[in-house]
Amino acid sequence: MKLELFEEVQSKLTHFVRHFVKITPYGNLNSLAFQHYHYNNFKAMTSTLFEALLHINYAQLQKSEDKITYSTPFSLTLNESQELIREIDFSKIKLDKQRKIRCAVQQEIKEKFSNQPANSYSSISFNCLDRSKQMCALVGTIHISENREYTVNLFYLKIDTQLEDLLLDFNYYLKDKNKHLCIYNTLLESETAHDIKLLSLLQQQQLSPEDFEENFIYFFGDTLLDYQKKERFLKSLELLLFSPNSMEEIAKTCEKKRTPYTLSQFFNSARSSKNNAVIRYNVG
Incomplete structure (x- = not known):
């Protein structure tokens, strides 16, 4: 896996963690019992998400599955x-x-939390620990107790590589990822990468369809159409975890016909996590 795609995986983990910290925790946050309770919720969420990313081969993650050490x-x-x-x-x-x-x-x-007030609760992430023959990500939550104890719940992802040092390819900057994301966001409801709307947007950005498809695969590891399907699936998982919506409502919102990625298919698959309960964090 190249660093450009690894950063997509890290970004998705961070996105879900930021949803998680928006949920107001109840109980005595300074107690040991609450630390275990809150950690178990965090563990269930991050483990389920990572299994889902593997299940749909997000950012070509399956190609590096045998290199995942943590x-x-x-x-x-x-x-x-x-x-x-x-x-x-x-x-x-x-x-x-x-x-x-x-x-x-x-x-x-x-550097960032020593001056924060007691009872603060927020997300925390690290861009890089060590890029020597490995890609690492740490994302999670941090709580500061009344007596200035810092409790962090973290998800540690480490993938081994053969490279001595990992840097973003120079083309990463030349190809302008934000331009391609802007086009994608405009086409969220589009079913195909060859419609009139897409061609019009490409003309505005002075991109050919061929260059757009090549660059999109470079940044995200998938064609536009496959990326849309995977993002819809992850949106359905996000709604399952962080909204009170029923499964029928989620399917209607996110799961289009003929898609290979559905929640029911994921939770019935061999890849679905068997050791962690799926917890709905914002129901009711």
Whole structure:
């Protein structure tokens, strides 16, 4: 997997986590019991999402499946002096990686969260830990307790590569990803990449259909039509997790005829996570 596509996966993980932190947590956020409860919710959400990304081969993720060494949620609590005082599932990660993660978390807290008020709750993410023969992402939540303890729930994704250092290809900037995203967003309801509306937009942007398709695959790993199908599926998962909509309403909104990606097909597939309950976080 190239870095351009890995960043699409990281962006989708971040998008769902930002939805997660919008849900007001109830209970004593400073208690150990709540930390376990909140972490289990976070673990269920991120694990289900990652299985879904693999299921639909989002950003060609399946091609690197045998190189994924970690797709692991965990929780850490640090005191005001940045010392680790408790953890959940962190021991599943090798010690050398634990040290790097702790250093990254400590630095992020020091730079961005040490002056935040008590009882703050928000999302947290890291652009890069180490790009030497690997691609890494850390996304999650952070809560600051009344006694200045920092609890972070994080999803750690690590994919091995053979490259000594990973940089975005120069073409990433020349091809102008935002231009292609703008065209896609205008065509959200379009069923085909060859309609009059698309051709008109391409003319406005001085892009040929051939260049657009080639660039779109470069940025997102799929043709426009396949990308639309996958985004609709992920939107249906988003609504399932974070809205009170019924399955029928979600299907009507997101699942078009002849699509290979539906919630029922995913949850009945071998890839669907068997160890985590699917929790509807914003129902009622």
